[in-house]
Amino acid sequence: MNEFNLIDKLKKILPPPSKKILVGIGDDALVTxxxxxxxxxxxSTVDCLVEKIHFDFNYLTPREVGWKSLAVNVSDIAAMGGTSLYSLVSLGIPERIKEKTIFEIYxxxxxxxxxxxxxxxxxxxxxxxxxxxxxxxxxxxxxxxILRSGAKPGECVAVTGFPGLSAAGCYAFKKWGRKTIKTYPLATRSHSQPEPRIKFAQNLSxxxxxxxxxxxxxxSSELNHLSKASKVGFIIKETLLPVDEEIKRLAEALKRGPIDLILNGGEDYELLMTFPPTKFSKLVGLAHAHAVPFTVIGHTIKSNKGPQIRLQTGKxxxxxxxGWTHF
Structure with a gap:
């Protein structure tokens, strides 16, 4: 079973959306x-975090689980260029979970x-x-x-922050436990307490x-989503991908390639975007004003081949x- 194929099949079961729904299934949030x-x-957006699937109390504290569970939803609103207003929280609690743990999550x-x-x-x-x-x-x-479907050929592709940090932090937690926080503070914090680029995102439109x-x-997953929604191709340059020094050290310790972590890691809650080249200076200024690392990693093309990466060899x-999938 494939998560996204399942979503497409479920969508076909449902009746057509009403005129009040401007954007439904297929973007980061519902638009009405x-x-x-x-x-x-x-x-509107909804997300569910399940123990042993999305987090583990063996290496994340209840307080970190609480932060992360709200942050991942706020990120979906930011990914539409929006402002989060309010939230509703539902808990499924097994008998072994103590009341003190619930308080810490809250x-x-x-x-x-x-x-x-x-x-x-x-x-x-x-x-x-x-x-x-x-x-x-x-x-x-x-x-x-801002929708996934607005990219045009000839535009720049950029990403905020250092994708791959969270995945590297997750692997570090699983391998060495919480003692790894002192050795790899950026990666472990990126995983346990992500901070979506909410203020920056509100100005992107x-x-x-x-x-x-x-x-x-x-x-890798998000580029494929943008390509499918916008019906454009992407050329990403390996040499342009932002590689944090901590990712390099962790990748070596984990015996994994840093580019693999950057492309396929997930759970970073950074922003991936396209824009006309004429808007580059304005976006660089915005990123500087919000202290957000901002890197152009490629461009869009007229193509039905989806996203491609130009390796250092030129191929x-x-x-x-x-990227991440549930099935």
Whole structure:
């Protein structure tokens, strides 16, 4: 079973969306018409984090789990160029989880909510037979949401931050436990307490960004999503990919290639975008103002071959979807 094929099949079962739904299944968030303010678009997203699938209490604290569970949803709103407003939190709690643990998880949710300036407005609690889960819905807004489908041939492709850090941190946690935090602070923090580029994202529409997605499933996966939605090809240059020194050290210790981590790691919650070359200076200025690392990694082309990477040897190779998938 393939996650995205399953989504496509489920979509066919459902009735056609109403006219109030401007963008439904297939983007980072649902886009609907606001009944109160005509020029504003409402954004909605939901994500579920399941113990032993998305996190493990053996190396993440309950407070970190709480932070991360809200942050990943805030990232989806940021990936539309929107502002998160409020959230609903549902918990599935097995009998072995103590009340103290739940309180600590909510402290993490509170920390992230205050950081992101978002209200936690309610939710639900239920019992589960085995593993803990946390399911969060976030509602946001945007005047002009940035979709995955807006890329055009001849545009620049750029990414924020250093994709691959979170995946490297996850592997480090699994291999060496929490003692690895002192050795690899950036990677472990990227995994345990991600900080989506929310303020930066809110200004991207005004700066001419044509398509946008977060890197939650890895650059390889997200490039394929953008290519499919926008019907353009991508040429990514291996020599342009941002490689953090900590990724280099961790990749060597883990006996993995840094480029593999960067392309296929996921859980970074950075932003991958396209924009006309004429908007480059404006975006660099915005990135500098928000202290956001910003790297152009390639360009779009008129092609139905999907994303490709130009290796250091000069050869072109397809970028297959090797990012995160549930099945």
């Amino acid at each position: 018409v606001s009944s109160l303010i005509p020029k504003i678009r409402m954004l 402290e993490g949710i509170k920390d992230c909510a205050e950081w992101a300036n978002i209200d936690v407005a309610g939710g639900n609690i239920t019992r589960t037979p085995q593993d803990f889960f946390i399911n969060i819905t976030v509602i946001g807004e945007a005047q002009k949401p 005004a700066c001419g960004v044509s398509s946008l997605i977060d890197t939650s499933d890895g650059i 072109l190779r397809p970028i297959t979807n090797r």
